[in-house]
Amino acid sequence: MSPDPVTLATPPIAPASHLDELNTEQRRAAEHDVGDQECGPLLVIAGAGSGKTKTIVHRVVHLIETGVDPRRILLLTFSRRAAAEIAKRVEQISARLMGQQSIVVADALAGSGTFHSVAARLLREFAEEIGLDPNFTIHDREDSADLMNMVRHELGYDRTEVRFPSKSSCLAIYSRVVNAEADLRDVLAKASPQYLGWVDELPKLFAAYVDAKQRQGVLDYDDLLLYWARMVDDPSFAAAIADRYDHILVDEYQDTNRLQASILLALKPDGCGLAVVGDDAQAIYGFRSATVRNILDFPKAFSPPATIVTLERNYRSTQPILAAANAVIGFATERFTKNLRTERQSGDLPQLVTVPDEASQAQYVADKILEAREDGLPLISQAVLFRTAHHSGPLEVELTRRNVPFRKFGGLKFLDAAHIRDVLAVLRWAENPRDRLAGFRALQLMRGVGPKVAAAVLDFTGGFNGLAALDGFEPPSRAAEDWNGFAELVDRLSDTGTGWPTDIELVRHWYEPHLERLHEDAQARLADLMQLEQIAAGFESRQRFLTELTLDPPDAVSDEAGVPRRDDDYVVLSTIHSAKGQEFKSVFVLNTVDGCIPSDLGVGSADDIEEERRLLYVAMTRAMDHLHLVMPHRFYVAQQTRHGDRHLYASRTRFIPPSILPLFESIVWVPARAGEDAPKPRPANRLDLGAKMRGMWGGT
Numbered sequence: 192m193s194p195d196p197v198t199l200a201t202p203p204i205a206p207a208s209h210l211d212e213l214n215t216e217q218r219r220a221a222e223h224d225v226g227d228q229e230c231g232p233l234l235v236i237a238g239a240g241s242g243k244t245k246t247i248v249h250r251v252v253h254l255i256e257t258g259v260d261p262r263r264i265l266l267l268t269f270s271r272r273a274a275a276e277i278a279k280r281v282e283q284i285s286a287r288l289m290g291q292q293s294i295v296v297a298d299a300l301a302g303s304g305t306f307h308s309v310a311a312r313l314l315r316e317f318a319e320e321i322g323l324d325p326n327f328t329i330h331d332r333e334d335s336a337d338l339m340n341m342v343r344h345e346l347g348y349d350r351t352e353v354r355f356p357s358k359s360s361c362l363a364i365y366s367r368v369v370n371a372e373a374d375l376r377d378v379l380a381k382a383s384p385q386y387l388g389w390v391d392e393l394p395k396l397f398a399a400y401v402d403a404k405q406r407q408g409v410l411d412y413d414d415l416l417l418y419w420a421r422m423v424d425d426p427s428f429a430a431a432i433a434d435r436y437d438h439i440l441v442d443e444y445q446d447t448n449r450l451q452a453s454i455l456l457a458l459k460p461d462g463c464g465l466a467v468v469g470d471d472a473q474a475i476y477g478f479r480s481a482t483v484r485n486i487l488d489f490p491k492a493f494s495p496p497a498t499i500v501t502l503e504r505n506y507r508s509t510q511p512i513l514a515a516a517n518a519v520i521g522f523a524t525e526r527f528t529k530n531l532r533t534e535r536q537s538g539d540l541p542q543l544v545t546v547p548d549e550a551s552q553a554q555y556v557a558d559k560i561l562e563a564r565e566d567g568l569p570l571i572s573q574a575v576l577f578r579t580a581h582h583s584g585p586l587e588v589e590l591t592r593r594n595v596p597f598r599k600f601g602g603l604k605f606l607d608a609a610h611i612r613d614v615l616a617v618l619r620w621a622e623n624p625r626d627r628l629a630g631f632r633a634l635q636l637m638r639g640v641g642p643k644v645a646a647a648v649l650d651f652t653g654g655f656n657g658l659a660a661l662d663g664f665e666p667p668s669r670a671a672e673d674w675n676g677f678a679e680l681v682d683r684l685s686d687t688g689t690g691w692p693t694d695i696e697l698v699r700h701w702y703e704p705h706l707e708r709l710h711e712d713a714q715a716r717l718a719d720l721m722q723l724e725q726i727a728a729g730f731e732s733r734q735r736f737l738t739e740l741t742l743d744p745p746d747a748v749s750d751e752a753g754v755p756r757r758d759d760d761y762v763v764l765s766t767i768h769s770a771k772g773q774e775f776k777s778v779f780v781l782n783t784v785d786g787c788i789p790s791d792l793g794v795g796s797a798d799d800i801e802e803e804r805r806l807l808y809v810a811m812t813r814a815m816d817h818l819h820l821v822m823p824h825r826f827y828v829a830q831q832t833r834h835g836d837r838h839l840y841a842s843r844t845r846f847i848p849p850s851i852l853p854l855f856e857s858i859v860w861v862p863a864r865a866g867e868d869a870p871k872p873r874p875a876n877r878l879d880l881g882a883k884m885r886g887m888w889g890g891t
């Protein structure tokens with residue numbers, strides 16, 4: 192079933208003038224098989240800062256202006272923000288070209304998004320045909336680990352003599368088997384050989400986990416892709432979905448996994464209308480089973496093979512920064528991307544700065560940020576990047592001490608906060624009364640309701656919602672005080688007439704007294720809930736809100752020190768992963784030492800090491816004008832050995848071997864001790880004290 196064509200009052204007007212903004216290769220990608228009889232697959236290898244987003248935007252506009260119905264274009268991106276950004280830019284150019292008629296473009300592209308959110312939408316739509324409850328709720332990683340834990344407990348695997356893998360390890364193994372479409376034994380042998388002894392028990396655990404999810408009407412992240420992939424294994428479903436889209440564009444293809452590739456192949460087996468864009472040199476999501484093989488193998492998945500367009504001109508960084516980044520990635524074992532070139536000349540080499548320890552690293556970075564601000568570089572153009580969220584701890588303290596506002600991305604997510612999870616649990620339970628995990632959490636917010644009573648309530652209601660279901664339940668006397676209020680809330684939430692976003696306001700009102708009882712910093716947390724309500728107002732329904740928020744949660748939490756208001760100037764602190772796609776005038780990379788980059792965690796296999804190398808490359812290529820790689824010499828390690836706390840001495844990351852040192856300016860920076868550097872005051876005149884002494888006794 193294809194949508195009715197969008198009616199344009201006059202035929203598409205513009206003579207592709209917007210394409211003049213593109214360079215030759217970008218233009219080749221934007222025009223590939225548009226308006227032709229031919230329609231072969233396209234792979235755009237877009238080096239860092241080479242205008243990938245720009246190319247996608249112009250290709251979409253070009254498709255539309257040559258008559259493709261925008262609703263027949265599916266754009267798959269890595270985040271909701273990226274999809275919104277591309278849609279906005281398409282809309283702006285379309286407005287220039289088509290005036291009023293471009294409104295239809297914006298609405299039409301609203302159907303685009305991440306693989307997971309498009310999956311959720313399709314699965315709800317086809318729910319009946321594939322045996323799913325259309326009101327399924329989605330478990331994030333934490334919920335999934337909790338459910339895995341419950342099942343593990345039920346099977347008695349938490350009481351084994353030899354330690355069974357933890358809930359998170361079980362989930363990680365399960366997720367890898369599913370996403371990489373791999374054999375359990377292979378996954379264990381490669382990633383967790385210490386658990387090979389459990390190869391017979393793990394399938395039993397996973398079967399019980401799948402069973403629990405189905406009974407509760409929930410899907411986890413992995414299921415979204417898995418169900419979509421299995422749905423389109425069936426040719427009639429594949430045809431029904433493929434028939435809606437003439438064009439599928441995929442951004443950040445290097446970070447997709449096997450399942451995502453198989454979905455695309457099922458939808459477009461001959462690659463007609465399929466364009467994927469990515470940079471194998473920036474593949475950094477292997478730990479989520481993304482495989483750089485997807486991009487390396489894409490061309491030959493089709494016959495004739497996909498056309499490859501390579502964007503090698505970088506518009507972002509100065510020549511010395513790019514030369515250093517090229518040198519780092521030059522050691523990668525297998526890649527498409529050639530060395531990038533730029534026309535942005537500069538005499539400043541990227542700096543490799545040795546500092547004594549992490550505390551001095553924080554001082555160095557804070558000093559340099561403030562100096563640059565004095566020189567006219569706003570804080571917002573400066574970013575500090577790090578491999579792991581906790582690496583920025585000392586710097587956060589230092590910036591707070593100096594009153595420098597910052598905003599941190601990556602690490603703790605909004606949804607990780609207990610109070611946010613509480614409110615969402617109530618909403619989720621109302622949305623899907625079979626979701627035991629949500630109900631379990633929601634019920635225990637009441638005084639006098641612990642795990643036993645909560646479980647009894649869930650057994651009693653048996654997955655039916657509303658006052659009618661809770662009515663006959665006899666709560667224990669200690670819960671009596673809170674019970675009626677809760678029952679009333681559940682009743683109102685299950686009344687479909689209440690409307691969205693009123694629901695979330697109702698929950699917040701109900702939750703406020705509990706919040707005050709449960710948390711000392713209730714006021715700060717209440718501000719988060721207000722923020723959650725604001726976010727909620729941007730979604731059309733409770734279901735859409737819960738789905739989108741779980742799939743792509745906002746980054747910031749309000750209890751970070753120094754969080755600025757929206758329009759303030761602030762330094763960006765970000766994990767390298769969260770800095771994907773961003774650019775800054777000045778970039779500091781913390782802990783550019785072995786053990787941090789590559790991370791101790793990431794040095795399992797040769798593939799892991801390659802991914803860490805690409806991480807450093809991604810960090811370096813975020814910089815436009817200034818790049819500082821900082822290397823603390825000494826690290827403090829808390830209670831790691833039986834000898835207690837100690838120091839470790841770190842060495843420069845192995846990704847910058849001596850042969851490429853000439854591409855950097857090496858600096859040793861030692862913090863000045865208070866007052867040491869200040870010039871000591873000296874009197875302008877001179878005294879001849881000897882003469883004075885002699886004069887005391889009558890001499891001269």
Ligand SMILES: Nc1ncnc2c1ncn2[C@@H]1O[C@H](COP(=O)(O)OP(=O)(O)OP(=O)(O)O)[C@@H](O)[C@H]1O
Pocket residue numbers: 212213214217237238239240241242243244245246470505506507771772773812
């Ligand atoms: N043809 C062009 N002419 C001038 N500037 C361009 C051109 N193409 C891209 N740029 C500029 O180059 C910068 C990088 O572009 P963009 O963000 O699209 O790169 P990217 O390939 O997505 O980067 P990355 O993959 O590293 O995140 C932007 O500031 C963009 O405006």
